Amino acid sequence: MGKVLKCIIIDDEEGAHLVLRYYIKDLKKLQLEASFYNPVEAMDYMYRNPVDLIFLDINMPGMTGLQMLKALNNPPLVILTTAYTEYALESYEYRVVDYLVKPFDTARFMAAMDNVFNRFRSIAGLSEVKDSAQVPEVASLILKVDGDIIKVLLRDIVHVQSWGNYVKVFTDEGHYLSAITTSEIEQKLDKKLFIRIHKSHIVSLNRIRKISGGQLELGNGTILPIGNTYKRELLEAFQL
Incomplete structure (x- = not known):
């Protein structure tokens, strides 16, 4: 430096x-x-x-x-x-x-x-x-959804939620239910852009509007819980 x-x-x-x-x-x-x-x-x-x-x-x-x-x-x-x-x-x-x-x-x-x-x-x-406030067009995630293989751009992903043996990937247009674990999808996401905030939730750092106590609010108004294990890392990443 x-x-x-x-x-x-x-x-x-x-x-x-x-x-x-x-x-x-x-x-x-x-x-x-x-x-x-x-x-x-x-x-x-x-x-x-x-x-x-x-x-x-x-x-x-x-x-x-x-x-x-x-x-x-x-x-x-x-x-x-x-x-x-x-x-x-x-x-x-x-x-x-x-x-x-x-x-x-x-x-x-x-x-x-x-x-x-x-x-x-x-x-x-x-x-x-x-500075750019967006992810390059080529950055994407491949998901298997109802027998189809779908490419989801990382810039479109708002947050990811554990759903039993599946995950729900929420985007600006809706959500996809894919047979993959939260830990597996976490490994596929860019850690500079996404962060785990709870055992069941991963969010896009660019989509966080506010952190208040044990919750955060996304730009679309969604409220999600923050796990105690993840709070310190989230606060540090959010304020960079």
Whole structure:
């Protein structure tokens, strides 16, 4: 990854700033642009300057770190730095790459940064798909349906649902019932474009409109459940 990531620190404790600056200074791919002791000043800075990554404390006077994330429509990537563990699950509803519990050592900090750099590599790999918002015409799935062999374009697939010993493949025009398992069809789908959200459901990432609690809503209004096993991976993929 050639890009040097621009980061900021938001924490109300001076000691936390000192620790993070010490770790950041040794990374050539990470540039500390500014440090703030409250979220309001940091938000004002981000409205005027590009930021790739935030090191963000949770418990701060006036506005908490999670309240700040709720207020931002399109936040940068975030590493939460906190002395408390109880916010870990809630944090993954936002664009959180990692959750560092104070005090953390060099190894734990570097593991978090490895997650950040991997995320940016993933974003670069998906950028063409995101920009075009469509799948090439040649990308397709072959299904056996009532004795016929049918080619379904991946760009037309909205979601896939387990149906006993079959699967239902839902498209813009209707659905196909095919004698194949959910796991088998998952192997045939492009993992950059489709994601499993439940033991019985696979969805197109481009068709997700909203994620709310334990459910997601597709662009056509369909509501599907999210399995606990798949929630973290879904949230990370959806926010790329």
